[in-house]
Amino acid sequence: MAPIATTQIIPVDDKPVKPASAGYSPDEREQTVLNTMRLLAADLCQQYGSGHPGTAMGAASIAIALYRYQLRYNPANTEWFARDRFVLSAGHASLLQYIILHLTGHAFWSLDVIKNYHGPVLHGPAAGHPEIEFPGIEVTTGPLGQGIANAVGLAMAGKQLGALYNREGFPIVDGKVWCFTGDGCIQEGVGMEAISLAGHWGLDNLIMIYDQNNVTVDGTIDACFTDDTPAKLAAQGWHVISVGEVTNDVGKIVAALDEARTVRGKPILVHVQTSIGYGSSKANTHLVHGSPLGADNLAETKQNLGFDPSAKFVVPPEVYEYFAPVGPRGAKAEAEWTALFDRYAAAHPTAYAELTRRLEGKLREGWEADLPSKESLPADIATRTASSLAIQALAPKDVSWITGSGDLASSCLVNYPGQVEFQNPTTALGDYTGRSVRWGVREHAMAAVGNGLAAYHRGAFLPVISTFLMFFLYSSPANRMAALQRLRVIGVATHDGIGVGALGPTHQPIAVAALFRAIPGMTFLRPADAEEVMGAYLVAAGETHANRPSIISLSRQNLPLLPGTDRNKVKLGAYVVHGDDKAAITLVATGSEVSLAVQVADKLAAQGLAARVVSMPSQVHFDAQPEAYRRAMLPTRESLVVSIEAYVSTGWAKYAHAGAHMVGFGHAAPADMLYEYYGFGVDNLTRRIGEFYHEHAGNLPAAGEYVELLEGRVPNEWALEV
């Protein structure tokens, strides 16, 4: 075993804020607390005849163990930076979280707010799945498996900040990440990929509670899932604590979590069993998973649990009393931490300043000027290579950047000289200060863990993830969650277009751009040359994107630096890069097809057809421009507008009369040959567009009459037979 990297040797005097564990002693109120939570959940589902009562009823003991005894949590300030973070990966059990937030004294989560669960309220906080907009919620969960991966990202962020900023006597970042997962999340590929990463990195600040109640939507899991999960996770580098049945045993859970706190060098799985829907005669069946108990069964359940069947939403005073220590303890911990952080400011002013800047969500001042000037850019490079110039200019100088690849760093070019890898510090490969991440062949987890990094504290990290654009489809459910949650993550997506050579159709992302352009809150950028790549980084990392993910689509093949490109115009979405204002023909293109369009425009001009070229690196930016600008760029009433992009035409009828696009999947062949074969050769485009112009001048296609210029040019094996 390699020596521990020196940056990791941080003798921590952690008395000021640790341990959060309050120490468990038997409490006679506990059963009442458990039953109160169960019946609250059941009542909340019953009121509108909809909801997920079962897990909240079965796993109430877990929520108690966490919030009453374990979490570093101040209900008066759930934004406290040094807090522990809790992720409810089984998001459909959101009631469990709302109820515990309420009972522990979180003012926002009043009983009235929670009563809107599944009610006729628009964007009520007590949503069917926890939503990041609301206090006390770290990430939006619901799509299964994402939460596990997010938790890994939060743990990774904590380890990195701790490694970078903790100093002797100043454990300012040492919170834990607790994740609650059930039988659903644990089956998902994205969760398994993230579990593998956490084990590889040895993230011992991550404690995942697997609540095995053996029931999912369709029934008991023996019908579909027979993995030995503890053994599986042990094989993936996790420390496993098997606890057994804990439905009514808070103490047993607290003890297991106390044990988990002592584990070093591995993430911890705490495996417990609970009885879904406990208290109801429907317990341990899927009937209580996603449906209310029904009035009769609910009344019976109340009787079973010693409550008045006719009363609703009952919280006996001793329940609030039971949780009363939580608030003061959290407030005290926060105050102690704040004092510690003040002393840290004095003792370590440089580190403090840097961390504070990050906590304000700011990148290094003046970073934009570090990008290479247009004059200094090579005349002919792949845009993926230009992207590497941007990353090399920016990432080494700013610790906010954390770049990595899904085993394609050598293709996506996100590495830079002097980088340190984010690795388990017990290896010689790197340590937790490392900002270069080897995600392995795990695209989906890369994006979902990246979301966790971004969610740790908004703006403190700028995660850059990378793979081929094609394989962003694997990660797309997580990219979408980034957009929904407004998390800034940059995707470096190389090998775009069809110019991927022998890799062939499985690697040609001809339909992927359509998805990313369709997702609200997502910026999909396809720069035309190295200069526009710089503009893409100005946009993606810039202030207007503090709350947006981006994907930058980049070429494998070289592209000429175009005289007309301008990094500062990328944010306009589209602008003229070639030709004059009064053109009979306007070619609107993106990425590698822009330089091609310039050649076509020149050929058309040589035939007496004035043509200009509009580069459109970002549709969403163009759509946000004033109408006058949009009409000036793409004057469809005066000029034939033709879109050119080596993807399917989806979305282009919004901008153009006709277009040159792929109409089926591509094939394996060298890029030049493919462009020629599919009709993107300069001569073919010139001929086809010229013909089309002469046919339609004076009678341009109307809305709804968009024409595929390349359809029928080559056999399309994927055409529909009708």
Add this chain to the structure above:
Amino acid sequence: MAPIATTQIIPVDDKPVKPASAGYSPDEREQTVLNTMRLLAADLCQQYGSGHPGTAMGAASIAIALYRYQLRYNPANTEWFARDRFVLSAGHASLLQYIILHLTGHAFWSLDVIKNYHGPVLHGPAAGHPEIEFPGIEVTTGPLGQGIANAVGLAMAGKQLGALYNREGFPIVDGKVWCFTGDGCIQEGVGMEAISLAGHWGLDNLIMIYDQNNVTVDGTIDACFTDDTPAKLAAQGWHVISVGEVTNDVGKIVAALDEARTVRGKPILVHVQTSIGYGSSKANTHLVHGSPLGADNLAETKQNLGFDPSAKFVVPPEVYEYFAPVGPRGAKAEAEWTALFDRYAAAHPTAYAELTRRLEGKLREGWEADLPSKESLPADIATRTASSLAIQALAPKDVSWITGSGDLASSCLVNYPGQVEFQNPTTALGDYTGRSVRWGVREHAMAAVGNGLAAYHRGAFLPVISTFLMFFLYSSPANRMAALQRLRVIGVATHDGIGVGALGPTHQPIAVAALFRAIPGMTFLRPADAEEVMGAYLVAAGETHANRPSIISLSRQNLPLLPGTDRNKVKLGAYVVHGDDKAAITLVATGSEVSLAVQVADKLAAQGLAARVVSMPSQVHFDAQPEAYRRAMLPTRESLVVSIEAYVSTGWAKYAHAGAHMVGFGHAAPADMLYEYYGFGVDNLTRRIGEFYHEHAGNLPAAGEYVELLEGRVPNEWALEV
């Protein structure tokens, strides 16, 4: 343990075609064969300066063990139905497969054909990844992890056909499925999900060879992947055979595979180690993964392996001789099987007829008439419920159908009375005759394993997979592979639109339709009512879709049966369902928004604005209609055409002047409230469309001027700040 289901007790007299294992004895030519394969791979990469030599060089011994000794394989007929199936999940190692096909005498795979690897040839068979179109290739691989899942599907198909059709003395379906996977595939979530399923089902006809060479694109795997894979798979119900280093040891692999053949009740992992790029001084590094050796290194490698450094593409005669027994053995096995199958035809004519019908790719004759008539359909049901009526009418009567769900059967309604579950026959849950599949919470594997089912023999299976439309995004990389490979799989995608209530934005698939409509070869259907659901099944299961996957997008909420809908017009893509021909306004809508459009049209008519409604269940079908039909349906020069769909507007400018669409993510709330809030209320739409008409009559928006009618109506948290 439950008794074995009787359908499984098939005493198999399998002498006619088993074992395929030829029995290994040391052969002095073997090292020459190994080195010949290595140098062929190295030469093939060197010639065009591109390719993946390393795995082909390191794992040549595995290919030999399989094709020379184990596979039931007739090089003269790789379409032989009873063959073993081999999946190269690590598709980038395609050379390994092409070379072994050539050496074992497959006429198609001449050396000249293989020499086109990475060459300037369009759609050459020797593509960078194996492609299903070419003989001897079972599935197209390349996107990592898919191949593992496809192999699970092939094994599942084999088990099912065996359980349905084998009879005493007639083991007509008992082939094995061999899968080759490397360090990349094994990290992917989709692979892990499929591995979990194979273990759960106990598929002992699946033998997966994990070739751990410890190197992926970016370097050695210790930097990103430290799972103990054998232990992990053992925990997932696999039998593990650990073999060790086998780079030059064919015998050791053959022995392990012989052992694997004896395992019953579990899929088998054969774990071997090889030396990537063996023979080169760059061996065991990522330098030989995806790049040629370089001229000097290649010459040195040839010397190292005892070959003439100046000669290329050398195949000594003894190499062909070594493989000479393969062809006759395969031909004999096929002949014996064919004789057996002929006797089976006589002994079991009914089973023979059914199987033969399936092997011809046909569904049960006259199935279309089994769908409930429009008259018999309820007046107001969710389209997901209508889908269940279709499935109940079709699936029980035709063994080709194999339906299942990713733990949402109770929501997606793909079950039917009397169904038998596909389950490990050692459980009491079902057996291998079962055609109802519990996929668990594994959307991606569901689709990728489904592709394997469909690929076993074209048309023999009609897999129906199901989850919420939103979670088809998880499976989309596999759905795309179905389209690329032209595999018929039907996706039942429920909870479409925004009407998913408290499930909220994480479950609202507002951008997913854009993706599936963009994928060539994919049919995305969004039926307006129960009648159009029947039309959707006529399309998706019909003959014109023998080579296409479909996704049928269905509502959770009830929708009225519309007088104007017609199942037989769904295949037109769009048609008039309401209103007259000379309408000033044409509303084009899909799914749940069609009945809404009908109400809007009536309101507009009441204001003196003649409006008609076009239902557009399938854009790809509409696009395939003659221009005259398309213009007649959506006459944008005479009528204001407004699209209405509760998704983002992506793609609608192709058909309409303006549209009512989502402009950001939705929120959690009851469906009615959401429709109202986002502007889809009948009154709001009527007002907004009426206003727009009056503003633009006589000056309809031109191409490129598509207007979002609902933009600005509600705050859009996801709008771009510019």
